Amino acid sequence: MNKINNHSWLHKTTNIVCWVVCILIMAGCNVDEEDSIKEDPYAGGREPLAVKLLSEAPSPESAGPKEKVTFRVSGLAKYTHEEDGTFDFDFYISDEICQIESATDSTLTIIVPDAVSSGTTYLVLENQIFYGPYFKVMGSVSIDEGFEYYKTGPYNGIIRSCVPWCGNTGLTSEFYLCGDFRQAQGKYYGGIAMVNNEKGLLKYGTADKIKITRGIEAGMYVDDDDNLLHAGLNGMEYWKKDTESPRALLYGLFKEYETYSTTLVGFKFKNVLLVNNDLTVKTEKKKFSDFNGKTHEISVPTFVGGTMFTEEITRAFSTADGKIVAVGNFTTHLFTDYDNTTCDANNKLVTADIYTSARSVMKMDEIGQLDKTYRRNPMDDDLSLLGAEGTINDACMLNDESVIIVGDIYKFDGKPIRNIVKLDKDGQIDEEFLSTIGEAANGEINKVTCTSFKDGSGELHERIVIVGNFTTFNGQSAQGLAILNSDGSMNSEFVLKELEGGIVNFAKIVDLNTNGEIAMPHVVISGTFTKYAGVTRQGFLILDMKGDAIQRFNVPGRFYGGLYDAQYSLTSDNTNGLLLTGDFRIFDGKRMNNIVMLKVDLEENTNNEP
Structure with a gap:
């Protein structure tokens, strides 16, 4: 009992002592208050400027070089000196400084620079930046909004090449797209698609053009460990020997192409394939024996050559005499020997293949058989040159x-x-x-x-x-x-001007006037650069054959990504255009999906030319 009372007393005494110490500390603080910091420790700092560059659309909403544009602002009168026509601030369009015409407390009028691309506007005052609306610089190049396919594009993949349809005329523009994309979300095949200038994507099964149902399987297992390679097409070329309804040469990294049809079960392609004009597989009927000695007549592909499954074909070309030249980091030519191929009771092929040395470059005929007169070792024609x-x-x-x-x-x-x-x-x-x-x-x-x-x-x-x-x-x-x-x-005529901020990742010469009597070749360029010849040009250029970035062709804003191909095309309203494909996500302030059509006005507007 006494132990409990003693413990209670000690507890109360401790609480009292703590309370007294706290009072003394607080008192000490009060005593030292006059010597403490009384002012706001953040006082004396720069007060926020009462200035705004409003996000409202300017007037006019777009304009060309030398034209006046009025932006909505707030609070600029204090920094405007009408008596001597000076201003305490600068104004920029796409990082290019603009001449200021006038300013009030609610408006700011500028003159569009001679050399500038579309982009973000901003005002700089006392080292502070005030951002405004995206401004569209007018010129001869703009996004074709009627070609709406740029909003979706092919699903989940890159467009590696864009090939004009062989039936195009001066009044039509249709293209095959090749890549590692899928046909649609939820589909595990694709690799090839077709678009036209008016409707965008054409569905599989379109007669005489893309009469297929699957295309290429998106991935392929290459060993017993279930390692998966990402399959796709690098490109396509028409068969030069055919004059009417030419066949098409497909190449890349793939072993499955339309092979879920009952006629092709068990056949594996070899990264290259010569198909019919409508992209269907050309087949022939052959007889095979199963393991029980029973004979089966099966439709099989006529083209059976190529490379080993993991040896991608980078490029393949058709020659006038009906041959195929293939280029890539391969070592071996692979050819299916139908004479020694068998099948099972379900008509599934068990192929026999012939392996022959072929390094880097090889030539095949129209069934895929190796041409042993081309790039062979003079001492042994079963060996290729080193490559x-x-x-x-x-x-x-x-x-x-x-x-x-x-x-x-x-x-x-x-x-x-x-x-x-x-x-x-x-x-x-x-x-x-x-x-x-x-x-x-x-x-x-x-x-x-x-x-x-x-x-x-x-x-x-x-x-x-x-x-x-x-x-x-x-x-x-x-x-x-x-x-x-x-x-x-x-080529001494072309002189590339200074690039700043990054590199070039694509360049190709494209005739912008295919339907005209006079050719207009220009160099279409993409990259990570931010300036060209001292002017902000963010990732995209159209240069003339001397290397000059003519202002009217270089008004689109920032491009983010890389091109793989560029082709002349009619636009959705049948005027001159440029179809861009590749791996890109942003162009001229809009979200992209690896494809966009540009309108290209070839009529020179001298009023806006610097």
Whole structure:
């Protein structure tokens, strides 16, 4: 009992002591109050400016160079000096400073610069930035809103190439899209689609154009560990030997194409396929025996050549004599031997394949059989020449059917090279081209395109455009982009101006006047750069053949991503256009899905030209 009382007393005493200590501390604080900080510790800082650049649309809502535009503002009168016509602030459109015409407490009138692209507007006052509305600079290029497919695009994948339909005329524009996209959400196949300039996507099953139901399976298992490769098409080319309803050559990384139809069960394609004009598989009937000795007649593909499942074909080309030239980082040609192929009781094929050495470049006939007169070892025609040492990134074929190959390559057929080589029609290194390019590219080349066009006098010209991580080509400044003549010499007419803020990731020469009598070739460029020739041009350019960014063709705002192809097209209202495809998400202030149609007005408006 006493222990309990003692404990209670000690507890009360402790509480009293703590209470007294707290009072003393508070008293001490009060005593020192006069010596404490009485002022607001944040006082003396910069007060927020009572200025706003309102998000309301300006008047007019869009304008061209040299035109006056009035923006809605608040609180600018204090920083405007009418007596000497000066202003304490600056105004920008897409990072380009504008001449200020006048300002009041509610309006700001500026003059659009001579060289500028569409973009965000902002005002800078006392090192503070006030953002305003996105401003559309008027010119000769704009998004074709009637081509609404840019809002959706193909599902979940990149468009790697865009191929004009063979039946296009001056009044029609239809294209095949090739890539690793899917046909639609929830579908595990695709790789190829078709669009036209008016409706956008055409459905599978369209007669005579894309009469298929599945396309390519999106992924393929390559070993017993269930490792999955992402399948897709790198491109398509029409069969040059056919004049009417030409067949189509598909290539990339795939083994399944329309193979869920009952006639093709068990057959695996080999990354390249020659199909009918409507993209269906060409088949023939053959007899096979099953394991019980019973004979079955089965429809099988006529084209049975290619490469091993994991050896992608980067590019494939059709030749005038009915052959296929394939380029890629492959080592082996694969061919199905129907004579030794069997089947099971359910008509599923058990194929027998022939493997033959073929490195980097090979030629096949129209059933996929290897041409052993092309690029074979002179000592043993079962062995190919050495091919590329390094990595092949891209290739293109010139008019004479010679092939330009680029990449991160240090040797080809045992001969030292610098990332680019030309093979003649027979598949041998073009020594004259090699001599002309000299030091060539001092870094990796990622893309190459070959384009032909006629000048004003009707003379045909051929150009090679290369893009990559190089700064010089044959000792000349290149900034990751160079235009070559077909002999390998640098084209002296084209001079790339200074790029700032990033690199080029795509470039191609496109004739913007395909339906006209006079060609208008321009270089279409994308990249991560932010300025060209000192002017803000964010990721997209249309240059003339001298390398100049003519203002009226360079008014679209920021481009985010990369192009893989650009093609002349009619627009949704049948005027001149430019179809852009690739892997991009933003263009001119709008959300994109890897495809967009641009309207291109070729009539020069001299009123707005600087």
